[in-house]
Amino acid sequence: MAVFIRDRHGELTRQLLQMTHVIRDRHQPCGVILAPSANINQQTLDQLESFVSQSETELAAKYLFDDHNMVFAMILEERKFAATHYTSLIVKDFLENHGLLQGQLVVASFPECGEPTESTVSQLIELAAKARGEEKEIRLFIEQPAHQGISSILIVDTDEVVREFVRLHLELEGYTVYEAKDGAEALAIYSEAVPDLVITELNLPIVDGYQLINKITKASANKGKVIVLTGKQLADHLNRSFELGAIDFVTKPFSISELQWRIKKLGEWR
């Protein structure tokens, strides 16, 4: 079934949301393909539909064209991410052959790529609208994870066990993790890799934790974020760390879940 949308602001978002929700309520995956294109009329849309169903006979899909955003949209029932991606290759072929494609195709599938909320869907459409003029390729959409602000972390501690423990857990969460065993090494790595976040013990040889905090927060004009993870529990240590620009203070013995939660919060907050 091909639907033609004309001149109505927000109609595509509404349509997409509605259809994905209908499909989701049946506990089935729902694929979405979006493409910035030249003006497509009803006839071309029908042609595309028959072209796709030649190779995918069992496909149940809806075809939309939003001439407000100049975005072509396709909603595929019971199609997971991989299958949607496959279909998008066929769609891309057709659009390119007819000289209609004007940028990147954006491919997604719910719930694999995130919850089909209003913000996700409008994020998706926005992405497709922006993709106009880009190279004619297929882009896989993934809802941006919560820790969008932080992707790389440097852990500084003299204790090898602590470093490894934190590194393994954070790597499972998808962060890139660097390790340093003292303050001097930490500074060297920091200036090279510029991680988004530094987790440091205060008690370090050569350059101690306070100096490290001071140098990092100064070096990158308050953009360097430092979480203190230390065995020291006195109010003095807490005060001095925050005065120097630390952003959070976790005391040992610590819970790794707590640390992960704090890092996540940090990403959302910024």
Next chain:
Amino acid sequence: MKFIEYYLQTDSWLHFLRELLLGYGYFAMYYVVVITLIYYLIFALSIRQTFPLKRGIQYNRIKKLSGSKHLPAVSLLVPAYNEELTIIENVRSLLALNYPKYEVIVINDGSTDNTFQVMVDEFKLEKINPIVADHIQTEKVRGIYYNPEYPTLYFIDKENGGKADSLNAGINLSHYPLISTIDADSLLEKDALTRIARVYLENPEDTVAVGGNVRIVNSCTVEDGIVKNVRFPKKLLPALQNVEYIKAFLGGRIGWSAINGLIIVSGAFGVFQKDKVIAVKGYRGGYPGEDMNIVIKLHRYCLENKIPYRVAFCPDAVCWTQAPDTYRILSSQRKRWGRGNLKNMIEEGIHMVFRPKYKVFGLLTLPYNILFETLNPYVRITGLLAILGYWLLNMTDWQTLVVFALVNFFSCFILSLGALFIEEAAFSRYPRLSDLNKMLLYSFLMFLGYRQLGVLWRFLGHIDYLRNNNTWGTMVRTRFNK
């Protein structure tokens, strides 16, 4: 004199000599029996303490304690004289201890090398004018240096006045109620201070001093001021000293501390109540052996003023020190110890010995130290002469001598083995089996020459004392193994 004349007149001086030697023989027998009994008593006390100690070490929460606000604040006093090679590494290591609240006070005792400049350059120190107490009179302080970047580090530059004088200057500046003395050539383990504070916290009112355990760092690898690979020393002299230290600290001090009769808290690492140290007028300057002196004075002060007190020992708080590895330096160290020991006994010990007022300390510790440590060389030397006499006068045969020698050897060797047992049962710092074998071997080798040398050195130290030779002797520093 009539007695002797009588013998000479009757031409029986040979008979007199025999009587004399026989009398000496009885004396020597009793001497050896009593010293062995005391050794075994102390050793038995050490063994009895071992398992409670081991449990204490197993179940303490050192990690949690090391950041806790319940630990008392400590001022570390680090006297430094010509330490330009190792001072930076040591101070860095001291600044990174696992302890919540402490300050490091380094005292430059008028070094003739670059110690002062090295410190000021490395930590970018600047002269400050803080208010300094004048509890104890010291040599002139030239300046006190500080850098807010290192808020826990103070550096005192003063005229040369000896180690005791430096410690007194440190006490005057210190801000906290506990002081800890640390040799600048020693490495403190990261949690040593926490461990010692744990012992202190068992009875904070009464504990006037806690000693740490000193181990020998030769042949171990050191990384960023942390001892990484613990290895038994490869060279002969450090190896012998290693087993000697283990025996003295684990076989001896644990037992002495159990009956509150500890006479020395090692100068390399110990913690003291500052007000008590000030009450006994601080460290005595001008003579080595100030570490034993301060403990004797603390005992005396507390017993005379009927203050309940204890001098504790904490064997799991470890300080690593470099042992002298050449004959020359070792002999100068031991002569110094002998000299200091004699001085302490003449100055303090003699007033307290055998007086019931001074309890265990006066009735057991001091008699033991005077009779069996200080006077030991004389008994040994006269003993040798006596054996010569017995042989010349045909009063003995070689079988008897061998039996005596073997009994003596085994009774001492068993003690060495016992100390090794405590080491392995409670601490087992040496992970390799070959190290244990070496320890056994050297415990045996100690009896072939090394102990005899020890006696000789102590005797030479006494001669130095009588000749009023009052130098510190030589000590050459080397960098730690990387």
